[in-house]
Amino acid sequence: MADFGYGGIGSGLDISGMVASLVAADRKPADNALNLQQSKAKMQLSAVGTVKSAFDLLTTSLKALKASTAFDARLVSATKSGTDDILTVTSTNAAATGSHEIDVTQLATANKWIADTSVPKTKTFGAGTLTLDVGVGDKKKTLEIQVEADDTLSSIRTKIEKAGRSLGVQSTLIASGDNQFLSISQEKAGTANAIKLSAGAGNADLTALAASMSERTPAADAKLTIDGVEVVASENTVTDVVPGLTLNLKKTGKSTVTVSTDVAAARKVMQDFVTAYNGAISAINTATKYDIENKEPSSLTGDAQMRGASSQLRAMMGGVLKDLAAAGLDPKTLGLQTRAYPNADGSLVLDATKFEAALVNQAGAVRQALTGDDGAAAKLFNMVDGYTSTTVGKEGAFVSRTKSINATLTDIDKRRKALDVRMAGVEERYKKQFLALDTLMGKLSQTTSSLSAQLSQLAG
Known part of the structure; x- marks a missing residue:
């Protein structure tokens, strides 16, 4: 309301104060x-938001539970020879549980050749041809290397590496004073990647260079037995023998590889669900509780939607527990049950020891009952998603409720602005009325003064 700061000239009245008081009195109801409606809407918005957040966490936990990934997780280990690893092993979820006896009898090695004879750094070899064979049998590739008349050992080395680089061939020089030794090696292990340098006819220096190459590390395959079955691999990383397992061979010797279910991963996913479920139940209870001692309701006490959500969630969970029991996974076996009297509040408790035992003894049954599109997690997820979904056209009940409350708050803001406009008109009306009164009282005052003066003259 504008403060026009106008005092009564004719009347001496505090017109500004009187108008402000009248407008405030008119506006107060x-x-x-509006304040009551706004406060109620904001409290409901906060309470619904808290419950929705709890349901969102439950949705997230159910997604993880129904995905089954955690129930497929594996722990894998390999025994050592003393303090040294014979091999290390990694696994994917495709690995079957069990153990494997592995005996590594030979490691794969990469071929390496070094010249027995050194060559002066400045020596040129004359024109000719070197031949580099990579591989064996029908898969062998032969590379011809053209040597120019002024090529030194350094430039020949460069040409050898350039020709064989794509096939894993490396070439280096080892200096010894003013002389150098040629070294040729293969990055890739296995007999299939063997290398051999030879020279064409007609150049004695190139022939001598090729003949001086001595095999320092032979090309060899890895050899091992897995549960008595002989295996040959071109590399020390063996990936295609036991499904889901990758063996990284370190040294020869025997090792036992054990694959087991990672019960800790599955237990965490299950415990996360129990925690989220209890959080959802608690959030509804808090939002709808009635303070008996102080006789004060909460913002959603008696709310039909909250009662429905609580009843639906509890009923669905009760059905799930019955289905689990029918599948041989009752509380004594699986370790999952509702909290018992005297703390029976609808929340769940999980006996981790029993749950882990069920994973070890009945892994398939537990996985089938809880995970997948037909498991308990999927049934609960579909119900909870009906409250939390943000998909256009399929919005969950809590999402729609939140939008509705926000719309109410927006409407209250509009009504408050409309009230401001209306009160400005009321203020203007009061102002005009009081100004008119003040003018009239001013005239009356003047008339009174004039009459008093005249009467005084008559009396004199």
Whole structure:
């Protein structure tokens, strides 16, 4: 309300104060009603938001539970020879549980050749041809290397590496004073990647260079037995023998590889669900509780939607527990049950020891009952998603409720602005009325003064 700061000239009245008081009195009932509606809506919005957040966490936990990934997780280990690894092993979820006896009898090695004879750094070899064979049998590739008349051992080395680089061939020089030794090696292990350098006819220096190459490390395959079955691999990383297992061979010797279910991963996913479920139940209870001692309701006490959500969630969980029991996974076996009297509040408790035992003894049954599109997690997820989904056209009940409350708050803001406009008009009306009164009282005052003066003259 504008403060026009106008005092009564003719009357001496505090017109500004009187107008402000009258406008405030007129505005108060509407303001109180709007404030009450706004406060109630904000408290409901906060409470619904808290419950929705709890349901969102439950949705997330159910997604993880129904995905089954955690129930497929594997722990894998390999025994050592003393303090040294014979091999290390990694696994994917495709690995079957069990153990494997592995005996590594030979490691794969990469071929390496070094010249027995050194060559002066400045020596040139004359024109000719070197031949580099990579591989064996029908898969062998032969590379011809053209040597120019002024090529030194350094430039020949460069040409050898350039020709064989794509096939894993490396070439280096080892300096010894003013002389150098040629070294040729293969990055890739296995007999299939063997290398051999030879020279064409007609150049004695190139022939001598090729003949001086001595095999320092032979090309060899890895050899091992897995549960008595002989295996040959071109590399020390063996990936295609036991499904889901990758063996990284370190040295020869025997080792036992054990694959087991990672019960800790599955237990965490299950415990996360139990925690989220209890959080959802607790959030509804808090939002709808009635303070008996102080006789004060909460913002959603008696709310039909919250009662429905609580009843639906508890009923669905009760059905799930019955289905689990029918599948041989009752509380004594699986370790999952509702909290018992005297703390029976609808929440769940999980006996981790029993749950882990069930994973070890009945892994398939537990996985089938809880995970997948037909498991308990999927049934619960579909129900909870009906409250939390943000998909256009399929919005969950809590999402729609939140939008509705926000729309109410927006409407209250609009009504408050409309009230401001209306009160400005009321203020202007009061102002005009009081100004008119003040003018009239001013005239009356003047008339009174004039009459008094005239009467005084008559009396004199």
